[in-house]
Every structure is written in structure tokens, then in C-alpha cells.
Amino acid sequence: MFRFARRGTIKYLESGELSALGFLTHAFCTRRGGVSRAPYDGLNVGDLVGDREGNLLQNLNRVKEAFAIPDGGLILMRQVHGDRIHMIDEDGPLPEGLPECDGLITDRPGVALGIRTADCVPLFFVDRTRRVIGAAHAGWRGTALGIAARMVAALAERFSSRPEDILTVIGPAIGPCCYQVDAPVFEAFSAIPGAGRFLRPCREKGRWMVDLALANRLQIREAGVASENIYASDLCTACRPNLFFSHRAAGGRAGRQISLIMLSEGGMH
Numbered sequence: 673m674f675r676f677a678r679r680g681t682i683k684y685l686e687s688g689e690l691s692a693l694g695f696l697t698h699a700f701c702t703r704r705g706g707v708s709r710a711p712y713d714g715l716n717v718g719d720l721v722g723d724r725e726g727n728l729l730q731n732l733n734r735v736k737e738a739f740a741i742p743d744g745g746l747i748l749m750r751q752v753h754g755d756r757i758h759m760i761d762e763d764g765p766l767p768e769g770l771p772e773c774d775g776l777i778t779d780r781p782g783v784a785l786g787i788r789t790a791d792c793v794p795l796f797f798v799d800r801t802r803r804v805i806g807a808a809h810a811g812w813r814g815t816a817l818g819i820a821a822r823m824v825a826a827l828a829e830r831f832s833s834r835p836e837d838i839l840t841v842i843g844p845a846i847g848p849c850c851y852q853v854d855a856p857v858f859e860a861f862s863a864i865p866g867a868g869r870f871l872r873p874c875r876e877k878g879r880w881m882v883d884l885a886l887a888n889r890l891q892i893r894e895a896g897v898a899s900e901n902i903y904a905s906d907l908c909t910a911c912r913p914n915l916f917f918s919h920r921a922a923g924g925r926a927g928r929q930i931s932l933i934m935l936s937e938g939g940m941h
């Protein structure tokens with residue numbers, strides 16, 4: 673179950689199942705509650721979209737304050753539509769600058785893993801037994817490369833996570849109602865078994881409609897996570913431009929919203 677909530681000025685979406693765990697903070701932030709001006713109004717966290725740097729820093733500070741993220745504890749990625757995953761170990765150093773990757777995993781409390789999107793799929797992973805978290809960014813390229821399945825595999829390799837202990841949450845992204853693609857995307861997906869479920873022809877010749885959230889759901893299930901442990905918000909970013917930044921809906925000039933997940937400090941609550 674998903675619900676909207678508010679901290680400070682920020683309106684965000686949360687998963688009832690993750691909140692019930694009691695050992696982490698998480699949020700799929702909307703665009704509401706920041707200081708940026710149109711077309712990036714208001715909580716833009718995209719640094720390469722043309723927004724003023726001062727506004728971006730103020731927005732990030734609001735996020736850190738609202739979610740009580742320790743100094744230096746918000747880790748963002750230089751997202752490159754790949755499938756590389758960066759591990760932040762409990763006793764290792766925090767990355768300097770932005771690691772070039774599309775997935776982050778940590779078992780370290782007080783480190784917030786951030787994903788920036790405007791139509792792409794933000795994904796959270798939680799090993800509820802070992803208390804390890806992950807965050808990934810999956811656009812069509814990352815989805816075709818299998819980044820969601822790689823996150824499950826990386827949790828197993830590094831932390832011996834068992835699929836039955838993993839909960840996955842799929843945040844707001846462009847939906848099958850709005851995500852029309854052309855031949856290169858079709859070709860990248862059509863080889864995937866079961867692609868007929870998330871890739872459908874549309875009226876326009878040479879165009880298809882893609883359900884990116886479903887493609888990721890199927891991939892995560894294939895990696896061993898049970899269906900009942902995969903939660904999807906089913907909110908379309910392009911259908912709700914008043915709530916979310918959408919690259920498609922804005923014709924390419926859009927801000928980025930932040931999704932974040934962080935293990936709580938101080939053990940059990």
C-alpha cells in the first residue's frame with residue numbers, strides 16, 4: 673500500500689510495507705516543496721538540467737533536513753543508464769563526488785541512497801533480515817541491461833541475501849499509458865522472454881507502448897523475489913505533471929525528483 677505524506681515542505685510517496693519495517697527511512701519525493709522556478713518548479717535535484725545551482729543546493733538541503741540525513745550522508749549517482757552497482761560498505765569510505773553507476777547498495781546506517789528521475793523507474797531493495805538496502809535507476813537501457821536482476825544478484829553475492837528476504841518497491845515512473853517508444857527500444861526489449869507482456873504495438877506504425885514498471889517487476893520475480901514482496905506505485909509521472917517531473921510531459925525540459933532510502937542509526941526503534 674502506498675500513501676502520500678509530508679515532511680517539512682516536501683510532499684512524498686511512501687510504501688506502507690517499508691515503513692512498517694521500522695529500521696529505515698524512505699521516500700519517493702514529488703516535485704512539491706522546493707524553491708526552483710519553472711520549468712523546474714519546485715523540488716528539482718537535477719544538476720544537469722539547466723536549473724540555478726543555488727536553487728538546487730537549497731532543494732537538497734531541504735531534503736536532508738526533512739529526512740534527517742547526516743552531514744555528507746546523501747549519496748547521489750552520476751546515472752549513466754548502465755548496469756554498474758556501487759557498494760558502500762559499513763567500514764569503507766563514502767564515495768567522493770558522484771559515483772558513475774545506476775545502482776547503490778549499503779548496510780551502513782545514516783547513509784541515504786538517492787535516485788534522480790523524471791520518467792525512469794526508481795527502485796528500492798531491502799533485505800529485511802540482514803538489513804541491507806539498495807537503490808537503482810532503470811530507464812529503458814538499464815531495464816534492458818537487467819539492472820534490477822543485478823541488484824538482487826549483488827545482494828546475494830556481497831551480503832548472502834536470500835531472495836525470500838528481499839522486498840522491492842517500484843516508484844512512480846512513466847506508465848504504459850504514456851511511454852511510446854520506437855524501433856531501437858523495441859529491439860532492445862523484444863529478445864527478452866515474456867516481452868509481449870510489457871511491450872505492445874500501438875496504432876502508430878513503428879511505435880510501441882512499454883510498461884517499464886512491469887518489465888522490472890518481471891525481472892525481479894525472475895531473479896527469485898516473490899510477487900507478493902514486490903510493490904509498485906503504478907503512478908504515471910507523465911499523467912501527473914503537477915506532482916512529478918516528467919521528461920516526456922515537459923518536452924525534455926524537466927527537473928528531476930529524488931527518491932531516497934536510508935537505514936536508521938541507533939539500531940532498533
Ligand SMILES: [Zn+2]
Nearest residue numbers: 849850908911
Ligand atoms: Zn501516463
